Amino acid sequence: MDNVSSHGTTAHGHVHEPPHEHAHEELGWWRKYVFSVDHKVIGIQYAITGLLFLLFGFCLMMIMRWQLAYPGRPIPLIGQWLGQARAPMGIMLPEFYNQLGAMHGTIMVFMGVVPLAVGGFGNFVLPLQIGAPDMAFPKINMASYWAYFLGGVTMLLSFFQRGGAAQSGWTSYPPLADIADGQTVWLIGMVFLITSSLLGSINFIVTTVQLRAKGLSWMRLPFFVWAQLVTSFLLLLAFPPLEAAAVLQLMDRLAGTSFFLPSGLVISGKPLAVAGGGNPVLWQHLFWFLAHPEVYVLILPAMGIVSEIIANNTRKPLWGYKAMVYSVVFIGFMSFVVWAHHMFMTGMGTTMSAFFQTTTMIISIPSVVILTALLLSLWGASIRFTTPMLFALAFLPMFGIGGLTGLPLGLAPSDIHLHDTYYVIGHFHYVVAPGTIFGLFAGVYYWFPKATGRKMNDLLGALHFWTSFVCINLVFMPMFIEGLAGMNRRMYDGGMQYKYNASVLHWNVVQGYASWGLGLAQIFFIVNFFMSIKWGKAVDRNPWEATTLEWSAPSPPGHGNFLTEPIVYRGPYEYSVPGAARDFSPQFEPEKA
Amino acid sequence: MNIPYTVEIRPDTGLANGKLGIWLFLASEVMLFGALFSTYIILRNGAAEWPHGELSVPLGAINTVILISSSVTMVMAWASLKMNDWAKHRLYLIATFVLAALFLVNKYFEYSDHLAKGEGPWHSTFLAIYFTLTGLHGLHIVGGMIVMAYFIGPGAKLWRANADQFANRIEYTGLYWHFVDLVWIFLFPVLYLL
Amino acid sequence: MHSDHGDVHASVRKYFMIGAALLIFTGITVAANLMHLAIPLAITVALAIAITKASMVAAVFMHLSDEKKWIYGALLLTVVFFIVLMSVPSFTNMDSIGRHEPAIGGGEHPAGH
Numbered sequence A: 001m002d003n004v005s006s007h008g009t010t011a012h013g014h015v016h017e018p019p020h021e022h023a024h025e026e027l028g029w030w031r032k033y034v035f036s037v038d039h040k041v042i043g044i045q046y047a048i049t050g051l052l053f054l055l056f057g058f059c060l061m062m063i064m065r066w067q068l069a070y071p072g073r074p075i076p077l078i079g080q081w082l083g084q085a086r087a088p089m090g091i092m093l094p095e096f097y098n099q100l101g102a103m104h105g106t107i108m109v110f111m112g113v114v115p116l117a118v119g120g121f122g123n124f125v126l127p128l129q130i131g132a133p134d135m136a137f138p139k140i141n142m143a144s145y146w147a148y149f150l151g152g153v154t155m156l157l158s159f160f161q162r163g164g165a166a167q168s169g170w171t172s173y174p175p176l177a178d179i180a181d182g183q184t185v186w187l188i189g190m191v192f193l194i195t196s197s198l199l200g201s202i203n204f205i206v207t208t209v210q211l212r213a214k215g216l217s218w219m220r221l222p223f224f225v226w227a228q229l230v231t232s233f234l235l236l237l238a239f240p241p242l243e244a245a246a247v248l249q250l251m252d253r254l255a256g257t258s259f260f261l262p263s264g265l266v267i268s269g270k271p272l273a274v275a276g277g278g279n280p281v282l283w284q285h286l287f288w289f290l291a292h293p294e295v296y297v298l299i300l301p302a303m304g305i306v307s308e309i310i311a312n313n314t315r316k317p318l319w320g321y322k323a324m325v326y327s328v329v330f331i332g333f334m335s336f337v338v339w340a341h342h343m344f345m346t347g348m349g350t351t352m353s354a355f356f357q358t359t360t361m362i363i364s365i366p367s368v369v370i371l372t373a374l375l376l377s378l379w380g381a382s383i384r385f386t387t388p389m390l391f392a393l394a395f396l397p398m399f400g401i402g403g404l405t406g407l408p409l410g411l412a413p414s415d416i417h418l419h420d421t422y423y424v425i426g427h428f429h430y431v432v433a434p435g436t437i438f439g440l441f442a443g444v445y446y447w448f449p450k451a452t453g454r455k456m457n458d459l460l461g462a463l464h465f466w467t468s469f470v471c472i473n474l475v476f477m478p479m480f481i482e483g484l485a486g487m488n489r490r491m492y493d494g495g496m497q498y499k500y501n502a503s504v505l506h507w508n509v510v511q512g513y514a515s516w517g518l519g520l521a522q523i524f525f526i527v528n529f530f531m532s533i534k535w536g537k538a539v540d541r542n543p544w545e546a547t548t549l550e551w552s553a554p555s556p557p558g559h560g561n562f563l564t565e566p567i568v569y570r571g572p573y574e575y576s577v578p579g580a581a582r583d584f585s586p587q588f589e590p591e592k593a
Numbered sequence B: 001m002n003i004p005y006t007v008e009i010r011p012d013t014g015l016a017n018g019k020l021g022i023w024l025f026l027a028s029e030v031m032l033f034g035a036l037f038s039t040y041i042i043l044r045n046g047a048a049e050w051p052h053g054e055l056s057v058p059l060g061a062i063n064t065v066i067l068i069s070s071s072v073t074m075v076m077a078w079a080s081l082k083m084n085d086w087a088k089h090r091l092y093l094i095a096t097f098v099l100a101a102l103f104l105v106n107k108y109f110e111y112s113d114h115l116a117k118g119e120g121p122w123h124s125t126f127l128a129i130y131f132t133l134t135g136l137h138g139l140h141i142v143g144g145m146i147v148m149a150y151f152i153g154p155g156a157k158l159w160r161a162n163a164d165q166f167a168n169r170i171e172y173t174g175l176y177w178h179f180v181d182l183v184w185i186f187l188f189p190v191l192y193l194l
Numbered sequence C: 001m002h003s004d005h006g007d008v009h010a011s012v013r014k015y016f017m018i019g020a021a022l023l024i025f026t027g028i029t030v031a032a033n034l035m036h037l038a039i040p041l042a043i044t045v046a047l048a049i050a051i052t053k054a055s056m057v058a059a060v061f062m063h064l065s066d067e068k069k070w071i072y073g074a075l076l077l078t079v080v081f082f083i084v085l086m087s088v089p090s091f092t093n094m095d096s097i098g099r100h101e102p103a104i105g106g107g108e109h110p111a112g113h
């Protein structure tokens, strides 16, 4: 927290510090790359761990897709390695399918997207964009990463315990989750992950409020910083109730309490020997009190990234920056009062349904404002179709589809039919996968030069984009069809229900091949990533001719980030200013007299 | 490298980093305990009967007195620093630590009494929420004691290197400690009296 | 050190007074409990006292009576969402969930009968 050195300046850093000057800052390899307190290293650690988890979670899903496409057939290639307890003779057991499903959701949301979007991009980019030498609490920042790491390891190890990993869905509804195998370790893992998010969010808020550079007033903040700030508030105030719920569920499992177990529960014909008197719906309230804000935690950073990239590649100011800022703040606020739209089917009465469907309709307005502003920003621009821009452009319609399909879910009368069907899966994956994850890929391509001093390859980038774009739509678009036809989610094998789904089942095969194709498409990215670290085109400070502060620091920035104290002279997106010599006027360059 | 506003105050916000940080942390704690109080109300509303007089009011009241006193000693530990009285600061901080320990001893007697009668958390939803709330609160006490132990022991060195920063840290510890006290101020009537 | 030596000296008395007041209020709560008031009244009295005590701790010991606007802002936000959180119980009990009698007529359950 307080690397007390004799210097009093706000921000000073040296890319190549002469060793005699800061003898105490010459750190060993471990302190520099593993237990680092530098926000850039921590950001990269977060990003890489997050990307690995995304890949792992995706692999789980590819295995599930085989069972959905070809129920009961031995899994090719890896089936024999899965073991008797999971897939005897390569044929997946239902319990294992449930584990894969629960862990896919948990991993993607809590260990993939959030760490990459908030921990990765937030840590790396935010201090640079506000002209800070580091985060406000570097040691807490490191603790946050390691809490995440421990949580991740806990979750991974849970596959190897007896009875396997958690199998009650990422939502962990009791009573099932109170009694099913694997859940205890899941809860312990979640406590680590929640702790990590809380530490991180405090750090982001304090950093943004306290460490903004001179001249960087609120309305000069890049939109990405606004998005991260709102996200941090969501994490800060929405996660604790889930932590409480996790503690209660742990008590139910370990201390024999019945917080979520009603009286008179009968399991497999035997009455459950607990005191009873609990309330399973309570879990759903506490869970969704977090988890609805959480979906905005998933989307807002991606919106921020996409906004930066769109402004940069259209060479125009964002259209309606202020409206976007107000919208994102409003979204953050409203996201705390819509959660029960996930619970229309719990027997909730009409008054409550009416209330929550109203708030849900209200919250879609600011989302539409942001999307519209971004679309209008494209109007009349001579767009640079760089790799990050391809992903950012695709984000817009994909997020649009995801958001629009949310509306029928937000209205109780239509949700009654759509709830728990593949339509819901289609809805949220459109927002999170071709939406958020495309946004995150855009960010990787965009800030890679800042982190490494080299650009990623554009041909491989374009290949990655187009193959992913086609495949991902083939995976998720048919889900709407299946869902509307009544196919339920979370089904290992539809059994009798498949009779009624006969007309749409063939889509499962299409989705299977599309998802495996999507997996292959990521090879372009992986190759590109590692190749570019070594052989990518070397670049200078500002390869994209961008305006925000991070581009005034060296690529990669040294410890302390900026060579001279950054001062901000103007708004974040002053592109193509009439009369200016170039088509971009960076925030960090003073007006020429 | 120096993080700005670690000790000195940022003019436009009027805050040092740690002050905002600790308050944000407390905000999240409010939501944590809020969820548990909310749970308490739901369980109680849904219960066919809710036990009365199951807990020992004298023990609870004694613990309330202990915690309130510890809040006073804690704030005095900080005020003494502000008045440059190191000896008094030590005295008050150690007193706070001892009071916290007394609280836990008292709690231990209460817990073991219940468990001896076979009335663990599994017994009823009342005892379930009682053990969960007080257990979590107890963990907060332990956490506070660890921090205090640090500032009584190795952390005390900072006073001579950077007095302002040390006083700030004691202030933040105090804010946390008062919050723990504040939670108990609600726990006592809610669990013991009503 | 800061120039607020004088302030701190003046505050010391206040801290002890508040400590004493908190102890007195604790006594009152316990005494009120011995009177065996009807449950709704008992809840009101106990919570009113608890809120008073909590405000005193927050205002004086935690110096909230004189803080910066960012801290007030963060806490205001927290209070709003705290209230939302505390309304979860009535959400679960409203309409149909958790109700034992028909939905017409009866308001909230009187707690703990």
Ligand code: HEM
Pocket: A171, A295, A296, A298, A299, A341, A342, A360, A361, A363, A364, A367, A402, A403, A404, A406, A407, A409, A410, A411, A415, A418, A419, A420, A424, A427, A428, A431, A432, A436
């Ligand atoms: C913009 C307007 C949006 C509306 C009106 C909306 C509405 C809904 C509703 C009503 C449900 C519950 C459906 C059901 O279970 O029957 C739902 C599910 C879901 N939504 Fe959205 N949503 C919106 C945006 C988003 C965004 C931006 C994300 C994430 C980035 C998201 C992620 C999810 C997830 C993950 C679920 C499913 C959770 C589960 O049951 O496992 N939604 N949405």
Ligand SMILES: [Cu+2]
Pocket: A291, A292, A295, A338, A339, A341, A342
């Ligand atoms: Cu939602």
